[in-house]
Amino acid sequence: MTVESVRPKDANATEEPPVAGGAVPFLGHGWRLARDPLAFLSQLRDHGDVVRLKLGPKTVYAVTTPALTGEVALSPDYIIAGPLWESLESLLGKEGVATANGKLHRRQRRTIQPAFRLDAIPAYGPIMAEEAYELVDRWRAADGVLDITYESFRAAVRVAARCLMRGGYMDAHADRICADLTTLFAGMYQRMVVPLGPLYKVPLPANREFNRALADLHVLVDEIVADRRASGQKPNDLLTALLEAKDDNGDPIGEQEIHDQVIAILTPGAETVGSTIMSLLLVLTEHPELGDKIRDEVKSVVGDRHVAFDDVRKLTYTANVVTETLRLYPAVWILTRRAVADTELGGYRIPKGADLIYSPYAVQRDRRSYERNEDFDPDRWLPGRSKDVPKYAMSPFSVGNRKCPSDHFSMAELTLITAVVAHAYGFEHASESDPRPRIGITLRPRRLMLRARPR
Numbered sequence: 001m002t003v004e005s006v007r008p009k010d011a012n013a014t015e016e017p018p019v020a021g022g023a024v025p026f027l028g029h030g031w032r033l034a035r036d037p038l039a040f041l042s043q044l045r046d047h048g049d050v051v052r053l054k055l056g057p058k059t060v061y062a063v064t065t066p067a068l069t070g071e072v073a074l075s076p077d078y079i080i081a082g083p084l085w086e087s088l089e090s091l092l093g094k095e096g097v098a099t100a101n102g103k104l105h106r107r108q109r110r111t112i113q114p115a116f117r118l119d120a121i122p123a124y125g126p127i128m129a130e131e132a133y134e135l136v137d138r139w140r141a142a143d144g145v146l147d148i149t150y151e152s153f154r155a156a157v158r159v160a161a162r163c164l165m166r167g168g169y170m171d172a173h174a175d176r177i178c179a180d181l182t183t184l185f186a187g188m189y190q191r192m193v194v195p196l197g198p199l200y201k202v203p204l205p206a207n208r209e210f211n212r213a214l215a216d217l218h219v220l221v222d223e224i225v226a227d228r229r230a231s232g233q234k235p236n237d238l239l240t241a242l243l244e245a246k247d248d249n250g251d252p253i254g255e256q257e258i259h260d261q262v263i264a265i266l267t268p269g270a271e272t273v274g275s276t277i278m279s280l281l282l283v284l285t286e287h288p289e290l291g292d293k294i295r296d297e298v299k300s301v302v303g304d305r306h307v308a309f310d311d312v313r314k315l316t317y318t319a320n321v322v323t324e325t326l327r328l329y330p331a332v333w334i335l336t337r338r339a340v341a342d343t344e345l346g347g348y349r350i351p352k353g354a355d356l357i358y359s360p361y362a363v364q365r366d367r368r369s370y371e372r373n374e375d376f377d378p379d380r381w382l383p384g385r386s387k388d389v390p391k392y393a394m395s396p397f398s399v400g401n402r403k404c405p406s407d408h409f410s411m412a413e414l415t416l417i418t419a420v421v422a423h424a425y426g427f428e429h430a431s432e433s434d435p436r437p438r439i440g441i442t443l444r445p446r447r448l449m450l451r452a453r454p455r
């Protein structure tokens with residue numbers, strides 16, 4: 001059965017969704033999910049619009065059609081919870097915008113939203129452009145093989161922190177933040193797919209390393225907040241908004257909430273953008289003709305001067321390359337929710353407390369939604385063609401009240417960086433490069449080692 005439109009709820013739905021095929025005794029579907037999650041999630045729609053998965057003793061409901069993933073994201077019956085968010089809680093805390101629910105979440109979104117509004121973004125333009133050209137200069141100076149994981153994450157951390165927290169402290173802190181986040185995100189993914197609870201408290205080297213990185217990140221964030229307070233400055237940025245935020249009684253929000261908020265904004269920002277810059281550089285390496293076209297577009301729109309933020313809206317081909325990269329390599333490839341009421345989805349009963357998962361990766365590569373679904377084709381985002389894409393079949397930033405606040409910010413940043421680096425360089429894999437997907441909390445190439453050839 002395939003459902004392509006959101007339909008009224010049937011409160012009396014009694015039918016359980018089918019169990020997906022391929023479960024084995026004891027482990028259920030867990031072994032297939034752990035072994036090859038992208039392939040496993042991508043074939044689930046063949047089993048139904050909503051299917052039950054057995055992960056060890058646990059049942060999880062997988063949602064497979066664009067329409068129903070949209071319905072989940074938009075419905076108040078499902079909140080931020082479930083395996084992904086539980087694994088993230090050790091990092092993000094419980095009082096930050098990414099993990100809070102209900103009233104607290106609404107208030108926090110109101111605090112952070114102005115920093116991400118469309119009219120706030122041009123002010124970040126000069127920083128984004130500066131960081132893009134810094135990459136070009138660094139790569140020229142490097143004159144050898146580039147470790148693109150490091151380069152991408154460094155750029156992502158610097159842009160987020162410099163734009164949103166106006167930190168001059170960033171040179172000293174960016175490297176530490178990157179190193180800590182790499183350790184933490186790897187550890188959290190393991191905790192999500194292999195939820196061994198107390199075993200992660202045993203002082204094994206990997207656990208000690210995870211705890212050290214977590215402690216260091218918390219110290220860093222406290223330093224960022226303390227530096228700002230000590231400076232006595234109140235620039236018009238996100239950090240000032242957080243420091244001045246009031247709770248529902250009009251009292252200043254607590255220190256813990258400020259701390260959790262900084263982490264909850266910096267870490268998803270760095271991880272997702274870093275992963276996407278890596279994917280973009282992989283795409284430019286494997287499809288050099290895209291780089292040529294971007295260069296032509298930059299030449300015709302910008303001429304010989306530097307690309308500036310104001311050019312971004314005219315760089316439509318470049319933006320379509322970014323969009324197509326987000327379709328095929330969505331950094332956020334899996335999402336989870338929890339039902340807070342007995343409810344219905346696609347005609348099936350979903351019990352209160354059920355954990356749901358869905359995969360933007362699977363939805364955005366589905367042959368039922370996209371012709372030549374596996375092909376990299378930026379022109380599918382031309383106005384005449386993009387209208388054929390089913391609703392919610394392209395939601396790399398999600399929809400509804402948990403939609404990424406940074407969608408415009410990120411698109412501007414990624415388009416600018418892509419234009420600047422593709423104009424300056426073509427890319428080739430070095431022998432140690434391993435472009436296979438690395439599946440963690442985010443999706444990105446495993447180890448990208450590239451040579452940048454000046455054009």
Ligand code: HEM
Pocket residue numbers: 080097098099109160164264265266268269270272273276330331332335336396397398399401402403404405406409410
């Ligand atoms: C390529 C870039 C990015 C992608 C693909 C992305 C994707 C997403 C997605 C899919 C969600 C929704 C999660 C859910 O529905 O459960 C989300 C939430 C969020 N993102 Fe992003 N994101 C990106 C960049 C950023 C940046 C740069 C920042 C901040 C600097 C950021 C901050 C956040 C925050 C704070 C949330 C939680 C919002 C809430 O729960 O209300 N993201 N992001």
